[in-house]
Amino acid sequence: MDLFGPPEREPAPKPASDQVVRLEVLVTVKAAPNPSEKYGETVCVAGVSTDLRRPGWVRLYPINFRELSSDENFRKYDVISVDATPARQDQRRESWRPRMTSMVRLRHLEPWKHxxxxxxxxxEDSMCRLNQDARIDANAKSLSLVRPREVGGLTIKPHPGWTPDxxxxxxxxxxxxxLFSGQDRTPxxxxxxxxxxxxxxxxxxxNGHQQGLIDWEFVxxxxxxxxxxxxxxRRQLEDKFVRLMCDPSRDVAFYVGNQxxxxxxxxxLGVYYPKG
Structure with missing residues (x-):
């Protein structure tokens, strides 16, 4: 059942003004945390709008998960409501800067049929087309859900550690x-x-794709x-991210996003794996 018909291939332009907009988003992606000088760690969250007047993909960044209280925290497939402004330093049309003090968790979607x-x-079926569109236009679609024809596996390597920056x-x-706790910060x-x-x-x-996995769940x-x-x-990572999520009995698709x-x-950014 489609709730508002097939989404447009290209994302809608950002609003011209910086006026605060109330977004309602079904969270589908929590990316792995990255080091931040201000917050310690920042996380990118993405999902789809549940506002029938404004359908499409939404990216929320930065989010400081370290300082969210437990009752404010949210998980994948929660529907949240949050005030946000267009991210002007990010050309990607789906990108918004959330005001996390305004965030409200509305409900959780379970099971897969919902x-x-x-x-x-x-x-979508073509990662190749997404790549081509992005090479031609930096404002092309930057988030998607791609169904693979075949999954060749997961290459797991030791993490090299943080870069100097x-x-x-x-x-x-x-x-x-x-200043609030008087304690040292944990790196x-x-x-x-x-x-x-x-x-x-x-x-x-x-000819095949090899794309880094930056899912919060993997970390x-x-x-x-x-x-x-x-x-x-390694065995447990493969059990979950290959043998469970990419099992032939599931309608596998990859949440993908660009830089x-x-x-x-x-x-x-994550794996969509409902039962077939």
């Missing part, structure tokens, strides 16, 4: 005194592993399993 009513209409941000954050630790999906889309000329699972050996963690500064570079 999610599919909103999301199946957003599924990322480490500088962490050091600057930790060095600041927390964001790099995950033990990074990963990339290998897959082919349905484009007839597709969070590693943290929960930190007491295990590298080999045991603001390199519009043609897309990553896998």
């Amino acid at each position: 999610r599919r009513a909103w999301l199946d209409q957003y599924v 990322e480490q500088r941000r962490i050091d600057a954050y930790v060095s600041q005194l927390d 964001l630790a790099a995950p033990r592993f990074k990963a990339a999906y290998r897959y082919r889309c349905h484009d007839q000329m597709c 969070a699972l590693q943290r929960r399993l930190r007491h295990l050996t590298d080999g045991e963690i 603001a500064k390199r519009a043609h570079v897309f990553s896998v």
Whole structure:
């Protein structure tokens, strides 16, 4: 069931003014946290609008998950309402700056059939076309849900650690005194592993895609399993992100998003895997 028909191929332009807009969003993506000098860690959240007057993809950034109270925190497939303004330093049309003090969690969508009513209409077959469009126009669609023709697997490698610039941000954050608690700030630790999906889309000329996986769940699972050996963690990551999520019995699609500064570079932000 389509709630508001097939979405437009191109995202709607941002409003011309910086007036605050109240957005209602079905959260589908929580990207892995990145070091931030101001917040310690920032997270990018994305999803689709549940406002029938304004359908389409929405990106919310920056979000400081570290300082959200437990009753304000939210998870994938929650519907949230939040005040936001257009992100002017980000050319991507879907990008908004949220005012997190205004955020309200409205409801959680469960099970898959309720999610599919909103999301199946957003599924596309060609990652190749998304790449091509982004190379031609930096303002082209920057978020999508792509159905692979075949999944070749997940390449898991040791994480190299933070870059010098990322480490500088962490050091600057930790060095600041927390005026409210009087305690030192805890630095964001790099995950033990990074990963990339290998897959082919349905484009007839597709030679295959290899895209980094930057899903919050991939990092969070590693943290929960930190007491295990590298080999045991690898097996559990593969169990979840390949054997469970990409099982042939599921209608698999990848949430993908590009980089603001390199519009043609897309990553896998998460996996959509309802039962077929």
